[in-house]
Amino acid sequence: MSQFSVELRGVCKTFPERGERQELAAVQDLNLQIRAGEFFTLLGPSGCGKSTTLRMIAGFETPTAGQIRIQDQAMNAVPAYRRPVNMVFQDYALFPHLTVAQNVEFGLKVKGVPKEQRDPAVKEALELVQLPGHGDRKPEELSGGQQQRVALARALINRPAVLLLDEPLGALDLKLRKAMQFELKQIQSQVGCTFVYVTHDQEEALKMSDRVAVMSQGWLLQVGNPSSIYEKPATRFVADFIGETNFLSARVLKASNGSVLVEAAGREMLAQWLNGHAKVGEDVTLTVRPERISLFTANGGHRKGRLHGVAQDVTYLGTDTLYRVGLESGEGLLVRVQNSSGVPRFSSGDQVELSWDPADAQALVE
Amino acid sequence: MQASRARPLVSFGGLYFGLAAAFLYLPILLLILFSFNDSRTLVFPLREFTTRWYAELLHSPELLRSLGNSLWVGLLSSLVATLLGTMAAIAIVRFRFRLQGLFMAVSTIPLVIPSVVLGVALLLVFAQFGVPLSLLAVGIGHTILNIPYAMLIVAARLAGFSNHLEEAGMDLGLTYWGTLLRVTLPISAPALLAAFLSSFTTSFDEFAVAFFLVGTEATLPVYLYSQLRFPSRLPLVVALTALVMVTSILIVLGTEWLQRRSLSTRRRSA
Ligand SMILES: Nc1ncnc2c1ncn2[C@@H]1O[C@H](COP(=O)(O)OP(=O)(O)OP(=O)(O)O)[C@@H](O)[C@H]1O
Ligand SMILES: [Mg+2]
Numbered sequence: 001m002s003q004f005s006v007e008l009r010g011v012c013k014t015f016p017e018r019g020e021r022q023e024l025a026a027v028q029d030l031n032l033q034i035r036a037g038e039f040f041t042l043l044g045p046s047g048c049g050k051s052t053t054l055r056m057i058a059g060f061e062t063p064t065a066g067q068i069r070i071q072d073q074a075m076n077a078v079p080a081y082r083r084p085v086n087m088v089f090q091d092y093a094l095f096p097h098l099t100v101a102q103n104v105e106f107g108l109k110v111k112g113v114p115k116e117q118r119d120p121a122v123k124e125a126l127e128l129v130q131l132p133g134h135g136d137r138k139p140e141e142l143s144g145g146q147q148q149r150v151a152l153a154r155a156l157i158n159r160p161a162v163l164l165l166d167e168p169l170g171a172l173d174l175k176l177r178k179a180m181q182f183e184l185k186q187i188q189s190q191v192g193c194t195f196v197y198v199t200h201d202q203e204e205a206l207k208m209s210d211r212v213a214v215m216s217q218g219w220l221l222q223v224g225n226p227s228s229i230y231e232k233p234a235t236r237f238v239a240d241f242i243g244e245t246n247f248l249s250a251r252v253l254k255a256s257n258g259s260v261l262v263e264a265a266g267r268e269m270l271a272q273w274l275n276g277h278a279k280v281g282e283d284v285t286l287t288v289r290p291e292r293i294s295l296f297t298a299n300g301g302h303r304k305g306r307l308h309g310v311a312q313d314v315t316y317l318g319t320d321t322l323y324r325v326g327l328e329s330g331e332g333l334l335v336r337v338q339n340s341s342g343v344p345r346f347s348s349g350d351q352v353e354l355s356w357d358p359a360d361a362q363a364l365v366e
Numbered sequence: 367m368q369a370s371r372a373r374p375l376v377s378f379g380g381l382y383f384g385l386a387a388a389f390l391y392l393p394i395l396l397l398i399l400f401s402f403n404d405s406r407t408l409v410f411p412l413r414e415f416t417t418r419w420y421a422e423l424l425h426s427p428e429l430l431r432s433l434g435n436s437l438w439v440g441l442l443s444s445l446v447a448t449l450l451g452t453m454a455a456i457a458i459v460r461f462r463f464r465l466q467g468l469f470m471a472v473s474t475i476p477l478v479i480p481s482v483v484l485g486v487a488l489l490l491v492f493a494q495f496g497v498p499l500s501l502l503a504v505g506i507g508h509t510i511l512n513i514p515y516a517m518l519i520v521a522a523r524l525a526g527f528s529n530h531l532e533e534a535g536m537d538l539g540l541t542y543w544g545t546l547l548r549v550t551l552p553i554s555a556p557a558l559l560a561a562f563l564s565s566f567t568t569s570f571d572e573f574a575v576a577f578f579l580v581g582t583e584a585t586l587p588v589y590l591y592s593q594l595r596f597p598s599r600l601p602l603v604v605a606l607t608a609l610v611m612v613t614s615i616l617i618v619l620g621t622e623w624l625q626r627r628s629l630s631t632r633r634r635s636a
Contacts, residue, residue: 097553
């Protein structure tokens with residue numbers, strides 16, 4: 001048996017475009033390996049194919065090409081009702097004609113589990129999601145957050161190998177959302193099953209996931225743990241989509257293994273290079289996170305390795321101060337500086353010097 | 367204080383109510399009144415109060431027989447219309463297929479065909495295929511008449527809840543048919559009942575199609591029409607129509623209530 005809970009091999013999905021004779025490629029040549037017990041997140045902007053991917057794993061959509069394997073079994077010919085997965089829908093999809101308890105026990109009842117075994121299981125599942133004693137209510141009598149929990153209990157009671165969650169917190173307000181993020185993580189560590197989670201919220205993805213897959217327009221751009229996605233983005237899109245970042249246009253002067261010498265903002269500087277072989281003379285984009293840039297008071301003279309600029313906008317954010325610095329090259333950089341007593345403060349119009357560690361700068365192909 | 371706008375003498379609502387009362391409720395009132403009036407002629411002044419017309423109804427075997435015929439035709443044709451209408455509704459709301467627009471148009475065309483035309487057309491078709499004029503023929507006619515209504519009522523309900531509910535059913539281990547039986551139909555139950563009741567009332571007092579297709583066994587409306595030739599039977603007809611009308615109103619109110627209930631649960635679950 002392989003270590004993978006879910007495996008996608010070259011999966012494509014095209015939808016016939018309505019009204020026209022075109023086809024819409026929702027998912028393109030997707031290869032993914034999701035490990036058992038992992039909290040795996042599909043992240044990307046609206047329409048990038050996250051839900052379609054999840055629905056193919058669930059069995060609600062058939063891949064146009066490629067193979068889906070769950071626990072080392074090919075699933076293409078297995079209908080949704082025989083797959084060892086369960087889904088939590090964004091709109092909860094609780095059965096309105098049944099009580100909470102009847103909703104939760106639904107899967108067991110379908111499987112023919114006798115009532116003596118169902119009742120304690122329902123009780124346990126409702127306790128897991130912190131809704132003990134709510135079994136006799138109708139779903140419509142519960143708040144959105146409570147309905148979400150019922151949906152979770154209804155799925156988990158079946159002890160699926162993989163739990164699929166499609167933006168499960170999308171309809172909740174911010175506070176409840178944060179509480180549920182934490183709770184979901186806890187529930188996952190209690191039940192130990194694989195979670196495949198869909199969200200378009202990068203913060204949520206970084207916070208909750210063991211690994212994140214970033215998608216855009218049907219393509220998988222990068223898979224990795226949250227820190228590698230954030231710190232070593234593979235493409236400009238990923239760098240831009242995850243958190244705040246700066247871009248500078250640059251040209252490759254010298255390429256070596258893993259790093260490049262580039263010309264950017266009128267200076268020569270070193271940067272990380274992760275995309276195979278760089279070509280000398282190629283135009284690339286340099287990206288640096290705002291919090292990785294240091295600001296210094298300008299004291300005349302050009303110190304080696306520092307850029308010069310003028311503080312333009314200063315935004316005080318409590319723990320940090322955010323500066324927009326105009327460079328001599330005409331480009332602008334965001335700089336985030338943690339407020340502490342030893343750190344100089346600048347105001348709009350001040351001359352400043354900037355620098356960063358070459359390890360924090362990534363050169364990316366366009 | 368000054369009224370900002372001159373108020374019209376009669377409001378439109380008042381006008382409508384007045385007209386409705388005059389042309390709809392007054393005749394109904396008269397009907398009920400004369401059904402208890404001890405006279406064979408339907409003229410004022412009223413005579414003694416009597417329930418004898420209602421009593422005579424019970425001893426009028428032909429009439430009871432036509433009532434029974436209508437009930438049977440209504441029951442069976444409504445069942446079939448609800449069944450077929452539900453299937454069509456599921457096809458339209460839950461599936462995407464080629465020529466869907468055409469399918470939709472074809473299934474709703476009976477809504478705009480006058481029933482007289484449908485009656486004549488069916489008469490021709492049945493004659494061609496050797497289907498005898500009979501209650502069966504009337505039932506088929508009423509089924510055709512009712513399918514679009516049933517379909518629209520059920521389709522509105524299906525469109526009102528997300529197909530995620532059905533996917534959840536399959537996700538929890540039900541086959542397609544299992545989901546239909548244990549998720550789709552129970553959630554649509556109020557609409558199914560509404561479709562059935564509305565089909566039944568339509569069939570029960572349908573005259574045009576039935577008139578062309580009945581054989582020797584009359585349905586109630588056809589029988590009543592044939593009785594108009596005998597003035598002495600008029601009070602009986604009046605009593606019966608009063609009964610039918612009260613029953614129909616109750617059924618219509620029931621249907622309305624069910625539809626409201628299904629709409630409000632839909633709103634809450636949306
Ligand atoms: N059943 C369908 N028929 C036709 N096109 C579809 C269907 N489902 C999805 N699509 C299209 O496929 C693309 C990907 O859709 P998908 O729902 O997977 O996006 P998503 O990443 O989940 O977006 P969102 O964050 O908005 O939910 C979209 O362009 C969408 O319009
Ligand atoms: Mg989606």
